[in-house]
Amino acid sequence: IYIKEVVLHHTRVSLKAPFTTSFGTIQSKDVCIVEVIDESGISGWGETVTSNEPYYNEETTYTAVYMLKDFLIPRILQKKISHPKVIHNMLSFVRRNQIAKAALETAMWDVFAKKNGNSLSEVLGGIKKEIAVGKSIGIQETPDQLVEKVGMYVKEGFKKIKVKIAPGADIEYIGAVRKKYPDVPLMADANSAYTLEHIEHLKKLDKYNLMMIEQPLAHDDIIDHAILQKNISTPICLDESIHSYEDARKAIELGSCKIINIKIGRVGGLQESIRIHDLCKVHNIPVWCGGMLETGIARAHNIHMTALSNFTIPGDTAPSSHYWKDDIVKPEITMENGYIQVPEELGIGYEIDREKLKKILTRSERIYS
Ligand code: OSB
Numbered sequence: 001i002y003i004k005e006v007v008l009h010h011t012r013v014s015l016k017a018p019f020t021t022s023f024g025t026i027q028s029k030d031v032c033i034v035e036v037i038d039e040s041g042i043s044g045w046g047e048t049v050t051s052n053e054p055y056y057n058e059e060t061t062y063t064a065v066y067m068l069k070d071f072l073i074p075r076i077l078q079k080k081i082s083h084p085k086v087i088h089n090m091l092s093f094v095r096r097n098q099i100a101k102a103a104l105e106t107a108m109w110d111v112f113a114k115k116n117g118n119s120l121s122e123v124l125g126g127i128k129k130e131i132a133v134g135k136s137i138g139i140q141e142t143p144d145q146l147v148e149k150v151g152m153y154v155k156e157g158f159k160k161i162k163v164k165i166a167p168g169a170d171i172e173y174i175g176a177v178r179k180k181y182p183d184v185p186l187m188a189d190a191n192s193a194y195t196l197e198h199i200e201h202l203k204k205l206d207k208y209n210l211m212m213i214e215q216p217l218a219h220d221d222i223i224d225h226a227i228l229q230k231n232i233s234t235p236i237c238l239d240e241s242i243h244s245y246e247d248a249r250k251a252i253e254l255g256s257c258k259i260i261n262i263k264i265g266r267v268g269g270l271q272e273s274i275r276i277h278d279l280c281k282v283h284n285i286p287v288w289c290g291g292m293l294e295t296g297i298a299r300a301h302n303i304h305m306t307a308l309s310n311f312t313i314p315g316d317t318a319p320s321s322h323y324w325k326d327d328i329v330k331p332e333i334t335m336e337n338g339y340i341q342v343p344e345e346l347g348i349g350y351e352i353d354r355e356k357l358k359k360i361l362t363r364s365e366r367i368y369s
């Protein structure tokens with residue numbers, strides 16, 4: 001690969017309905033769409049899967065843009081790069097800032113796949129033709145409202161339902177869902193809303209047969225999670241705590257989790273995601289692909305990655321058109337009976353709708369040296 005120019009498309013996207021987690025409510029966000037253009041004019045696409053506030057992790061859309069412009073893009077521009085798997089190492093001179101790195105790295109995989117005449121999942125080593133899809137539901141005002149939402153999504157065909165929880169919106173909410181839907185594949189995501197003081201409280205979830213509880217304790221913890229896992233029967237899944245292969249290795253060794261949520265952005269790209277996937281496979285730790293309320297571009301990366309064999313649990317890969325008023329890929333990502341077909345076209349397999357992109361564009365800039 002030889003990149004001669006990078007275009008940053010700065011956009012603002014709005015959700016069809018607000019999404020509430022234990023750390024706040026999102027209504028709209030700024031997304032920087034990264035377009036890398038190679039010497040023959042082929043474009044590869046990535047996006048910053050950040051939000052505008054540093055509440056999920058320490059990055060924001062604008063810290064990511066800053067890292068991209070001042071440090072990351074200059075490292076890959078006008079250089080001969082043999083394969084996208086080396087980019088993670090090329091960018092490791094910058095500490096952390098995984099989401100910024102992933103925005104660029106994923107675009108490089110896309111351009112590489114297109115140049116080689118492959119779909120993205122083919123170059124990643126994916127084996128599935130279709131992937132099972134789950135739906136993440138934000139915190140609702142009342143348990144009844146949650147039960148209604150769950151019913152709607154079960155009817156649409158989603159293969160897993162994930163419910164956001166926090167102290168005060170947990171046992172009663174999960175209990176209400178279970179009462180109406182005793183057999184639905186159900187899990188809870190706490191986004192770090194609890195501490196070890198809540199052990200007795202969290203034990204109350206054990207009787208609801210949840211597939212897992214995601215990231216109950218601190219965003220940077222793997223020690224207390226190991227203690228909690230010894231005290232509850234619900235499997236723990238880690239999200240926020242896993243930023244790298246090394247984090248995953250240590251968490252598995254400590255017994256901090258039985259399942260890992262892989263987010264391409266959180267771990268700095270597709271290469272690191274594949275390494276974590278392979279490690280988990282060896283240790284019989286199932287993985288699934290988490291979501292960051294992405295637009296169709298990063299959602300497409302997620303779909304292709306989920307084609308790998310150890311993604312045995314449905315991910316948060318609901319079609320991005322579910323979320324956004326104006327999604328920018330065509331054709332629209334669609335789901336049928338709870339499955340999304342992994343595109344067989346080149347690269348991410350979706351075109352960028354330049355007209356729609358224009359509608360959400362706030363500013364764009366070209367970077368070349
Ligand atoms: O913890 O999985 C999370 C959205 C923003 C930040 C963190 C998380 C989420 C979601 C959204 O759960 C899932 C989705 O994109 O569908």
Ligand code: MG
Nearest residue numbers: 189214215239
């Ligand atoms: Mg999560």
